[in-house]
Amino acid sequence: MVMISHISTTDVKECMQKIQPLKYGEETCFNGSIMLKAYSSGLDIGSCNWTINSPRRRIAYLSGSLFLSACWKGFDYLSLLGNDIVLFSDLSSLHSIDNTCTETQGTKNNNLIGDNGLSFCNTSAPQVDTNDELPHSLLENDESSDEIEKIKFICSCMIDSLQGGGSVLVPIGRLETVLLLLEQISKSLESLNIMVPIFMISSTAEETLAIINTVPEWLSKQRQHKLFSGESLFNHVELKKAKKLLVFTSIFSSELPMMWQEPCIVFCSHWNLRLGPVVPLLHRWHDDPKSLLILEQGVDAEVALLPFRPITIKVLQCSFLSGIMMQKVTPLLEILQPKLVLFPEDVRIHYPIKENDKHSYLYYSENVQLKVPSFSKGFEARLETDLAFQLQPRRLTQQNIAIARLKGRIFLSKGKYFLAASKIPLEFSNKQLVHWGSVEPTHLLLALQERGLVGSIHWDKDATNGSFSIQVSNPENAVIETSAKQTTISCEDRNITALIYEALKSVCDGI
């Protein structure tokens, strides 16, 4: 088979250079206004959910998440509290709800494959009664111990094959499965005193194994505990040292034939059974009924195995949790308390809009833009005290309101607006001041008198809207005409005009 590669190693390297790596919980700012944070989702090493906060929106973006993982840091859902919107981006695990029991699927496949197939039974976890449980304990119930049970079951099948003189072929899929199988099978082999080599054949295995043992921050609590008690994070370090685990980059490695011995266990790529060392090895063992092939769910076993017919090798297909379980969505939302939940359209049947629900739901579809309402009209900002002290508030006549003109510097920091005093003093621009309300003639006349201006009120008899004018005769001639919406001041002398304006301002609301 010829595979055309569309990307080169250089492409990959250049692409990786553009990536800004983040730690869990590390704040990063896009454009100064959007704060992004990643929190562990538990699905794989480094997998994450995101919080996306802008001055107006707070979104939690959820991908496939596992509450507890035997290897990786679990689903850190508490860090997602306080967001208005929860967006479920990956509920693919819910689609397999209909076959929560993998038994059916497994048996079906096995029937198709042949009678030597082993069926894998998903140990039916006792349903936890949601009403009696606190949401947290419900969420964290024994997901991972179920997974460990599965691993143990697979190991027992592997041991059976090895004891029967067959080899075991494990195409590398999820890293966690490989690490746990490696750990479990090596223990079993030791306790049963079975001496078979474990091979790992992959161009990246050596590096992956080295790295995985140096990243305690990304691992589950139990693994971290190993660090603090001075043990290796994973036992493959010891297995390699004791030459029980033999790692090769390729099936053509020159030393491989010298070490090769059957029966054996081989971990190798690729899980699609079309590439890598798995192909020749499967050709070698496909008609050996003593040997065992372990496949993860997600592969259509029938199609995958077509080129290797006839198949008499035993096939064990197993499924592992790959996301949030259906029954945990509601309790999770109880904790997160978003105002709005966004679901993919195809789970609408599971989460129909119900009346008097605490959250509202919206459903999105691929390639269709969805308008999501915002929960705040304005922006949140912080007014720093230095600027607040410069304000000269003016109490308004009617309501319990004071207003003040504000001029300072504004900056955006970590997704929040800040208003602070300017480093250099700022003058208010010479803008037209705003006035509103009406002017009481006697008040105005009084205010003029206080400023040494003598005048008299003249009512406009034609107008109905209470228009009047004040004629000022001393020290200069001036006229002030006022209607409900407008005042005109006429005076040739600039200083007197200013005095009149001041008098007007004192009797009229404005800023």
Next chain:
Amino acid sequence: MAIECLVLGAGQEVGKSCVVVSIGGKRIMFDCGMHMGYDDHRRFPNFSLISETGDFNSALTCVVITHFHLDHVGALPYFTEVCGYHGPIFMTYPTKALAPLMLEDYRKVMVDRRGEEEQFTYDHIIECMKKVTPLDLKQTVRVDKDLEICAYYAGHVLGAAMIYARVGESSLVYTGDYNMTPDRHLGAAQIDRLQLDLLITESTYATTIRDSKYAREREFLRAVHKCISGGGKVLIPTFALGRAQELCILLDDYWERMNLKVPIYFSAGLTIQANMYYKMLIGWASQKIKGISSVRNTFDFKHVCPFDRSLVNSPGPCVLFATPGMISGGFSLEVFKQWAPSELNLVTLPGYCVAGTIGHKLMSGKPTKIDLDKDTQIDVRCQIHQLSFSPHTDAKGIMDLVEYLSPKHVILVHGEKPKMALLKERIQSELGIQCYYPANNETVLIPSTQSVKIDATKMFINSCSNAKLQGVKRSFLFISDSSSRSTEISKLLEEDVTAEGILVMEKTKTAKIIHEDELLHTLRVEEHQVQFAFCCPMEVTSLQPELIEAKSHEDSLMELDVPRSSATADNRTNKGFINGLVAIFKIKIDCKDLQIASDHLQLRSFRVCICSSEHCSYRTKEKKDISKSVVYFCCRWSFSDDKLARKLLQIMGQSDSS
């Protein structure tokens, strides 16, 4: 509100680092160290100053430890297990992994010393470490609703961190020990440019400027090589962690290059165990070491051999790492007693030794005899090599960090008083930043940034963004907010953009900043417009276009419309007067923005038209000479253009032929 800073240790000295900071109602203890130079109560910080009743759980919000050195973590088991602090404790992953090794090593040394009563037990260490929450770098951790902390890379030793703490808008950084230049296994300190009220920094080398460390590394290697080629033994007293690994990387690499076969030993299983931790924690080493770690782990030392006590007196050269550093007791002292009398041998000393230790005695002068106690005297004939590289930043590094962070205030700790005084002066004079260096048990009060939460309307934010857009010619990134379809410019980051608006404060409501144009609507009121008017008389003769044309023959811009025959006579004259006025203005002012129509002209809000009303109320000034033919120009303007209006009126007055 102020930030209150109580220095319980490392005030004007090096040892028992411990600073208790009250910030926004929270109280954080940074480091909980011990002083190696004292055996009495001065060994630990005076915790009673935190709480008289000894109720540390309600007195403190949390404890944060910067790194595993004993002068930073040494008193922690005592504080938690003996004093009874049970609140949260934070330290980085490596510190949580390595601190117990340091503590246990120290405890053993103390127990070995006769008559020494132990301050805490092995179980205390284990119990204490169980209470620790590990931190990753750059990970923002919410300690409680209000307090956030974040660790930044400090260099210095594996896992060393600078700690950022924030409550509301008040924030500070406590550096712990740090190094601004990378060394053999660690990177340089790295921190974001944070807005800080306070920076608490170490100042071990407050006045020292160091040159390249490579020369000093070469010196060390040369001394070691010379000794072993002469058949001598090299004793390197170090603590199990940190310096031991750095020197070992140096030696392992040198052995490889020089093809040396002389064995390198680690005295205690401790150091070997430590190496295993280092291997797992290689992610915290320098980029260079991390980069090659998947190929070869630098802490897999090739030339280190397993050690046995009998090897101390076996013949032939060797290099031995022995704990503790400074030769304050334990195995390093034991070996020193045996090896010191031979001139073939070499003893290296760390850059800094606490007074009272053998290391300190060896550093001061070159003694030939050292009195260990009343009965024991050691002949010292061996070579002494003092290591001059240090994992601490030098004065330039401190100044660089202070300048980079530009906090509002600086507090110096972890240094020597006279040098701290000099550094304080430099920080104040060169950087203009207030600086303090309190002694132990003193408190410094620092004013902190405060802010009030307000709402800002979209129009206000947009107006600020637009102002910026006009002001600076560069590309901006827009973020579309789909719910409103408007754009918001987001690149206001850390640049001075002037904001102008009106703050509306209503009782029991969050204050709101709005754009001026939103005010009337917000207050639900109607505008009352204020304008100015003046009906200005001018003599017709002063408005003759020909006359003015002659006056301003150079004004090529002037284009006077020729009156059309269809226009009425009145219109024609009005237009003529307007044109006459335009001509006058053009001589005096820049008329680029002047709008001219047949019956009026306008510049900004200043509008002039021919006044036909004899009873115009704005004719506050009457022409006295009635014989002359006068035309009235009714002028109106708004307050913002008052200055302009007065100037134009003045021009009109001056041009009047009377």
